[in-house]
Amino acid sequence: MLYLIELWESVRDFIATGGDVLYVVAAALFLMWALMVERYWYLASVFPRLRKQIVSNWDARADTTSWYAHRIRDAWISQASDGLNQRMLLIKTLVAMCPLIGLLGTVTGMISVFETMAAQGTGNPRLMAAGISMATIPTMAGMVAALSGVFFSSRLEAKVKIAREKLVDSLPHH
Numbered sequence: 001m002l003y004l005i006e007l008w009e010s011v012r013d014f015i016a017t018g019g020d021v022l023y024v025v026a027a028a029l030f031l032m033w034a035l036m037v038e039r040y041w042y043l044a045s046v047f048p049r050l051r052k053q054i055v056s057n058w059d060a061r062a063d064t065t066s067w068y069a070h071r072i073r074d075a076w077i078s079q080a081s082d083g084l085n086q087r088m089l090l091i092k093t094l095v096a097m098c099p100l101i102g103l104l105g106t107v108t109g110m111i112s113v114f115e116t117m118a119a120q121g122t123g124n125p126r127l128m129a130a131g132i133s134m135a136t137i138p139t140m141a142g143m144v145a146a147l148s149g150v151f152f153s154s155r156l157e158a159k160v161k162i163a164r165e166k167l168v169d170s171l172p173h174h
Contacts, residue, residue, distance in 0.1 A: 018137030021105030095149035102142020109135025
């Protein structure tokens, strides 16, 4: 319990040092990870059942060679692909936004430094240090958030592509 209290205090101090922009970075990071976890769950539990259903529907068809049968096959593959690719664009957008949100923190931190310099002059480095921290910490946080998202979203995208290809391969194209 004491460990959790210390952890909470260190996170609170980190956010206080980095400024309110860190809340936006944290919200974007949380949303990005929630969407990625949902996509991994979809690939692991929902899509296999859907794939099995599509394959059994295809195998149950008497006609798999006509033009109409191929259009039905293509429609099923397209619907499954839509399900697989759902929210992937939003995940990529959040990954790309994290460094930009960090940059917003840099700008607000530098504004704080300039306000301090205008009010107090350049003679007090301690007062400027708070603004410089507020300028650099959000940038770092945005980059770390984006890096974690880049790696896992790339893996997720590869898994989506493989799942789609396996579906296409399991529906014989006569």
